[in-house]
Amino acid sequence: MLVIQVLLNGIVLGSLYACIAVGFSLVWGVLNVINLMHGSFIVLGSYLAWGAYNALGLAPWTALLIAAPAFFCLGYAIQRGILNRVIAAPVLVTLTLTFGLDLMLNNAMLIGFKADYRRLILDPSLGTVSVGSLVVPTDRIVATIFALLLTLVLYLVLRRSRIGRAIVAVRMDRDASRLMGVDVPSIYAITFGLGAAMAGCAGVLLAMIYPISPIAAGSFLGKAFVVCVLGGLGSVPGAVVGGLFLGVMESFGSLAFGPEHSVTLSFGLLILFLIVRPQGLLGKRGFE
């Protein structure tokens, strides 16, 4: 029974990891930009959910409707206004730029919200779902369902819509797609906007689960990195598989080696994958 409970814990945790990582993976895969602001976007999304619930009484799943367009606009503006200027430069330049922007955003949040931990307490609480001695908290299930739904929507947008096909085309071959008439800068901005929107939505959902503080940004970013490497860059299903894999591995790692080693295990996996299978579980070799 304990093993099944641990597996359940791992799957739920893994879905949250997937939700954290999918936007990050998209931006990295398509733009070749490692967006170090991703963790701060997530935290900002959590604050949005917290504010919407406490000031307007909006449940987090309703707050998604505000977060998605708001963060899309924010991401779009940052890409168009700032990142686009150095997009052709080597990856280190954009990395440094997003690092700087992240410092600014994170410190602005520290000033605005202070470093105190806040928590979004749903009243009445959602409770838990239990079958026999197995228990799963409902808020995690809700977050998981919405996270998977959002990911599915993103996947469908990429597969079915004109813009989505253009994004995939740019990811595969920027120059060829430009020759085909794709407006590359605008696709970049849309992709970055989508990445930011996914981060903001992830933040809204995670607000139900984790204490909110600007200093949590680093932990989210760290997980996003690991999931991307495990799942494969720029691939939406990859982020889901990578997230689930990491969640389950960490849960069983805690069971086998003790909870103190779960973080070690996730970074150990990162190194192992970088050596043995750098393209990740679902990534294709050769894409930058």
Next chain:
Amino acid sequence: MLGLNLRSHRARILSLFACAVVMTFTGITTHAQEVIRFGAPLPLTGALAPEALKQQQGYDLWAEQVNKAGGIKVGNKKMKVEIVYTDYQSNTPRAVQAAEKLITQDKVDFLFSPFGSGAAKAASTVSEKYGVPTIAATASSAQVYDQGYKFLFGTFTPNDTLTTPLVDIVRQKAPGVKRVAILARNDLFPLALAQEMEKSAKQKGLEIVFFEKYAINTMDHSTALSLIKAQSPHWIFATGYINDLVLIKKQMGDQKIEAPVVTMIAGPAYQEFIDALGKSAENISSASWWDKAARYKGQDIFGSTENYNKLFREKYKSDPDYTHASSSVSGALFQMAIEKAGTLDRNKVRDELARMNVPTFWGPVKFGPTGQITSLEPPVFQIQNGKAMVLHPASIKQAEFKLSVK
């Protein structure tokens, strides 16, 4: 011609600027003779920022009160105090650099330790090297003070003074409690505290059915908690900082883990902990080194615990907790030592600190041979109806111990 004019104009501005800079610096030097400078390396940003801000509030309140009263009496004159802060961004190696910078570049006269046992221990090497009396306001682990250093003093009693009275109360009020599960953050203070708890519990005949550590920055405790649940303990004892403990309690609720006794250190002493958990914080017990319910009369600048609480509330519109109070009392202890020594001579001030035996709003203060305080009796408390109520010591007791944490 115009170019020449511009150039000479620029040169004039430059020389004026240079004069201003020189004057400012000489200003500082003369200024420094009338002001006593205290260095405070703090993790003002990063993971430990919430705690650092509390320390800063405590120091600032003390400095404000001293300056309002005209300053510290050094011999025949009164000198104002200034606290020089340096942010080490929650990065311990940088705390050591920050302490060194404060001593060598900012020329502070005395030093407050950085936050927590780990950083305080690391930085104490620097203050010892330069012979700067240093008070650690937030370091409790005995390992910080066992290095034979002469210049380090601390206002927290050793960790076992927190766990022993807790075990005594539980043994007395709930004799049925036998099985103890301990979950500890793998960090100097939380781990040392958990080990003390293990020792105290074993001494009193309790059985430790689970003892595990979790890594710093752990984002999920569900598996550890599933393992704890499988052991059906009577007493769950978790250590960590406020974010860890809020998450652990939330996940305990998620897995419907209930126990007669749940103890968490160090978080429940903070109002933020109670606010963040709401009803699920009910009946969680804890211990800390001070509580605003204490009623001490002191010879320090604050005079009494009541007066300290009042001044704090006036300035910050909230109640003080033990981190605030410990920081304020650290300043007040320096003040008393300097006034007694009648000089800023570091060795003499150090000797006065070592000799000190005074009542303060924080409680009686006397440092043991290692520099760590030995005179305090830390309160044990429990969250009841959304408030931290003191259970022990008897002199400041506010409530009876209650069982069952849901």
